[in-house]
Amino acid sequence: MKAAQFNKPHDLQVVERRLRALSGDEVLVQIAACGVCGTDVHIFAGEAHARPPVILGHEFAGTIIEAGNQVRELRAGDRVAVDPNIACGGCYYCRRGQVNFCENLRALGVDIDGGFAEFTITPAKQCYKLPEDFALEFGAFAEPLSCCLRGLERAAIQPGQSVAIVGAGNIGLLMLQLARLAGAGLIFVLDPLESKRAIATQLVVDFVLDASHPQAVQEIAERTHGGCDVVIECAGKAEAAELALALTKRGSRVVLFGLAAPAAYARLYLQTAFLKELTILSSILNPFTFHRAVDLLAQGKINLAPFSLNRFVLEKIGDALESTRRSAAVKTLVIPD
Numbered sequence: 346m347k348a349a350q351f352n353k354p355h356d357l358q359v360v361e362r363r364l365r366a367l368s369g370d371e372v373l374v375q376i377a378a379c380g381v382c383g384t385d386v387h388i389f390a391g392e393a394h395a396r397p398p399v400i401l402g403h404e405f406a407g408t409i410i411e412a413g414n415q416v417r418e419l420r421a422g423d424r425v426a427v428d429p430n431i432a433c434g435g436c437y438y439c440r441r442g443q444v445n446f447c448e449n450l451r452a453l454g455v456d457i458d459g460g461f462a463e464f465t466i467t468p469a470k471q472c473y474k475l476p477e478d479f480a481l482e483f484g485a486f487a488e489p490l491s492c493c494l495r496g497l498e499r500a501a502i503q504p505g506q507s508v509a510i511v512g513a514g515n516i517g518l519l520m521l522q523l524a525r526l527a528g529a530g531l532i533f534v535l536d537p538l539e540s541k542r543a544i545a546t547q548l549v550v551d552f553v554l555d556a557s558h559p560q561a562v563q564e565i566a567e568r569t570h571g572g573c574d575v576v577i578e579c580a581g582k583a584e585a586a587e588l589a590l591a592l593t594k595r596g597s598r599v600v601l602f603g604l605a606a607p608a609a610y611a612r613l614y615l616q617t618a619f620l621k622e623l624t625i626l627s628s629i630l631n632p633f634t635f636h637r638a639v640d641l642l643a644q645g646k647i648n649l650a651p652f653s654l655n656r657f658v659l660e661k662i663g664d665a666l667e668s669t670r671r672s673a674a675v676k677t678l679v680i681p682d
């Protein structure tokens with residue numbers, strides 16, 4: 346089968362790979378679509394962890410071709426989304442129920458072979474069934490949505506609270522819909538790109554503002570008694586984090602959700618943070634949230650229709666990464682066939 350193998354930073358090749366035999370608790374999945382994540386861009390640039398040589402791609406869905414002889418819940422023909430994060434269950438953190446901090450975490454598409462391929466082998470326990478009539482390429486949104494659900498838990502939005510979402514890429518557009526489902530009052534979305542703002546306006550959001558415009562902070566402050574109750578940074582950039590902090594008032598919660606480059610740092614006015622009694626949080630991975638992500642998608646509770654999608658065949662993986670790096674679309678997908 347064909348697969349995109351990461352060898353070292355700036356070296357990602359489409360290669361021919363042979364599939365190994367299945368273990369009893371594994372399934373063979375034919376991949377229908379695999380999303381390209383900002384994390385993949387960071388891995389390619391040598392700015393985020395991976396264990397090469399490895400097939401990248403951790404946001405995928407497909408159809409089960411074969412199930413190992415110990416697999417009870419799934420069979421050939423089932424359509425599934427795959428949770429790529431495999432916790433060990435035995436380390437210090439796993440035994441405290443904090444599986445997203447697992448010290449021996451192996452992630453499909455990062456540490457072991459993932460979804461930029463025609464097929465992949467995964468433990469059956471990582472698979473979540475999708476309805477038969479579900480458009481499989483939308484299954485690639487289950488993983489990012491599951492991570493957003495963790496971010497939402499951290500944000501702890503109370504019904505009626507004002508929420509600002511900084512960044513209207515895939516994550517921001519998912520997060521704003523979750524904030525709405527959580528009962529947020531006024532929702533503000535900020536992005537410097539006109540194309541992203543145009544998509545945000547098609548979702549249920551109160552104000553969409555230009556993040557690069559100095560008036561944006563002032564306008565939000567005027568409508569929220571000085572700032573939002575909850576601010577969620579969804580861009581993974583220093584300027585977005587600083588903007589998020591500028592959108593707070595006394596008692597606000599800030600979730601720094603986006604994955605930034607290792608050298609990125611943001612300035613924090615310490616006295617302001619003190620005076621406002623800010624709660625500053627981050628969010629990593631998707632502990633026990635994948636099931637709800639799949640349910641929300643299957644039930645049509647997340648509107649993906651306005652999302653602009655760039656689709657690439659496997660051979661064009663380099664272009665797919667570049668499309669993601671340039672934020673050319675809300676989401677870039679690799680469609681193996």
Ligand SMILES: [Zn+2]
Binds near residue numbers: 382384488489
């Ligand atoms: Zn991702």
Ligand SMILES: [Zn+2]
Binds near residue numbers: 432436
């Ligand atoms: Zn562990």
